[in-house]
Amino acid sequence: MASRHPSRGHAPGRWIAGAILAGAGVVTVVPLIWMAIIALQRPRAIVSPDWEFEFSWDNFAEIFAPDAVFGTQVVNSLVLVVAATALTLVVSSFASYSLSQLRWSRRTVLAILTVAGLLQVIPPMTLVPGLYVTLLNYELVGTLGGLILLNTVFNLPFAVIMTKFYFDTIPGELRESASIDGAGELRVFRAVMLPLAAPGIAAVAIFTAIQVWNEFLFGLVFTAGGTEAPITVGIAALIQPQEIKFGAMAAVGVVTAVPIILMAIVANRQIVAGLTRGAVKG
Amino acid sequence: MTTRLDTAPRTAPAVTTSTARRPFPWFKYLSVAPLAAVFAGLVAYPVGLLVWMAFGRVRLVAGEFQWESVGLDNFIRMLDDETFVVSLRNSAVFITATVLLTLVLGIVLALATDRVVTAQRFAQNLIIWPAIVAPVVISVVWLLILSPQIGLLNRVLVSLGADPQAWLGDNIGAMASIIVVDVWHWTPIVFLFVYTALRGIDTSVLEAASVDGASYLRQVRHIILPLLTPAIAGAAAIRLIMGVKAFDEMYLLTFGGPGTATTVITIYLRSVFFDSFEYGYGAALSITVVALVLAVLLLSFAVRSLIRRTSRGF
Numbered sequence: 001m002a003s004r005h006p007s008r009g010h011a012p013g014r015w016i017a018g019a020i021l022a023g024a025g026v027v028t029v030v031p032l033i034w035m036a037i038i039a040l041q042r043p044r045a046i047v048s049p050d051w052e053f054e055f056s057w058d059n060f061a062e063i064f065a066p067d068a069v070f071g072t073q074v075v076n077s078l079v080l081v082v083a084a085t086a087l088t089l090v091v092s093s094f095a096s097y098s099l100s101q102l103r104w105s106r107r108t109v110l111a112i113l114t115v116a117g118l119l120q121v122i123p124p125m126t127l128v129p130g131l132y133v134t135l136l137n138y139e140l141v142g143t144l145g146g147l148i149l150l151n152t153v154f155n156l157p158f159a160v161i162m163t164k165f166y167f168d169t170i171p172g173e174l175r176e177s178a179s180i181d182g183a184g185e186l187r188v189f190r191a192v193m194l195p196l197a198a199p200g201i202a203a204v205a206i207f208t209a210i211q212v213w214n215e216f217l218f219g220l221v222f223t224a225g226g227t228e229a230p231i232t233v234g235i236a237a238l239i240q241p242q243e244i245k246f247g248a249m250a251a252v253g254v255v256t257a258v259p260i261i262l263m264a265i266v267a268n269r270q271i272v273a274g275l276t277r278g279a280v281k282g
Numbered sequence: 283m284t285t286r287l288d289t290a291p292r293t294a295p296a297v298t299t300s301t302a303r304r305p306f307p308w309f310k311y312l313s314v315a316p317l318a319a320v321f322a323g324l325v326a327y328p329v330g331l332l333v334w335m336a337f338g339r340v341r342l343v344a345g346e347f348q349w350e351s352v353g354l355d356n357f358i359r360m361l362d363d364e365t366f367v368v369s370l371r372n373s374a375v376f377i378t379a380t381v382l383l384t385l386v387l388g389i390v391l392a393l394a395t396d397r398v399v400t401a402q403r404f405a406q407n408l409i410i411w412p413a414i415v416a417p418v419v420i421s422v423v424w425l426l427i428l429s430p431q432i433g434l435l436n437r438v439l440v441s442l443g444a445d446p447q448a449w450l451g452d453n454i455g456a457m458a459s460i461i462v463v464d465v466w467h468w469t470p471i472v473f474l475f476v477y478t479a480l481r482g483i484d485t486s487v488l489e490a491a492s493v494d495g496a497s498y499l500r501q502v503r504h505i506i507l508p509l510l511t512p513a514i515a516g517a518a519a520i521r522l523i524m525g526v527k528a529f530d531e532m533y534l535l536t537f538g539g540p541g542t543a544t545t546v547i548t549i550y551l552r553s554v555f556f557d558s559f560e561y562g563y564g565a566a567l568s569i570t571v572v573a574l575v576l577a578v579l580l581l582s583f584a585v586r587s588l589i590r591r592t593s594r595g596f
Contacts, residue, residue, distance in 0.1 A: 014397050021391070024391055027466070028466075034434050047431065091317050094314070094316065095314045098309075102307070123527040128552075129564050130327075130328030130329055134327055156320065189313075216416070239534055246429070249426075253422040257415045260415055263414075
């Protein structure tokens, strides 16, 4: 995009715009900071009606105590993220390359994109009854394998559409000249095509990883919680109406949010691309 | 994307003759096979099961599903199901409010960011945080604000001398709360959408307008907003779909309560399936909801093309 010039001669307007942005920044950050404050607050002081702050690591010590399940759940979430993201990338890059470059009929391409599009639109909850019986039949209920597959399925539509968009920009002659040089199809794909689509694939990878890390519904309904569950389900278990453990809850919230926010800062460009093209997921 | 696909010259005569001599294109088929297998085994098969379950009474006996045909009973039962009607109404209220509010706030933020050049990096970074943090964490964040005992909001109210409020414990307060949480969560998506489109607008149009002496607000109304209409419509459609899907925050903050005050469709589906174990009825409800979503989308497409056709007529 061409660089935009600031409109000149409207200083008051720009002050108002600046105030709106500052307000938005405060509204965005204050709730997150309050969670961090509660997480670092001594449990006794959390329930005190006064404004007081006693710094302590007690809440973090509690959630990572040797007998706590959170360590296992963090590991579960990490395994889930790595496996589901890898699977999504492999399946989507092969398929979208093929659909984009290997002369499929328009009807086939349209049919696959329609399935992908529908899967983006349909609320996952409505498919849960069918998925539940499916996972029972495959004996995958309550396993990480089942969650890996489900997360892959529901992230594939965005991945295929986004990666295909990148492959579509590569001229077909490139593949033809590479094959004339004697390179096999797999080598053309790996050595020529994949590097050209790398920016798209990177955006898909980061976006998918975030989606899987954040996923809650499937973890909730397809595991029994505890040591088989991902971290999001672990947080939910702390929100019991009888006795909410505010300190521990805030600490797990911080542990779950910090990697994502760091990613937002480091890989901002890929995340913005993912959000604007793949926003239907969520 | 589709236009690119439509217009791409795919067949050259010389190539067509040479394909006849080529060996069978293994790679072409194998590369799509995993995607096809996943779609068949984990989309088509479950959807088939869902339809099958919807026409039966399904019970889980010793880990095996037993199915017994009941015809259309599950669908007929829906007509007398008050909770289903309530959940549809709650979803309608929730979706209308959140879509409108996120659109307005997102557009305002995008325009403001566009005016303050130095803030662009800051805005694209910090303002999107809520949209990428886990919905579960967002629920925790807002529970720590709305909790009657320890919440930030009541602390501030009490410090200012006002009475503490129940927030999530009150019918209207609960619905208002989950709307506020959803707006906080997803305004960044609308912001990004509109801002991206805004950056694509040719600046010379705006410069010409400001040379003509048009005030900024007039430029926004008569030039910028009309140019942004496609992006805003796209953002609205996406927000609508997200509104139907919304589940995590209601499940964690209100569990559909108090009573059924915040029982939206997804919350009701979960309880029919996992609390009442009415698998057949749950499947019938699911199919109805999917049909409703698709109907609304088709309708909006139809309206859009109708508007386009009539505006071309002028």
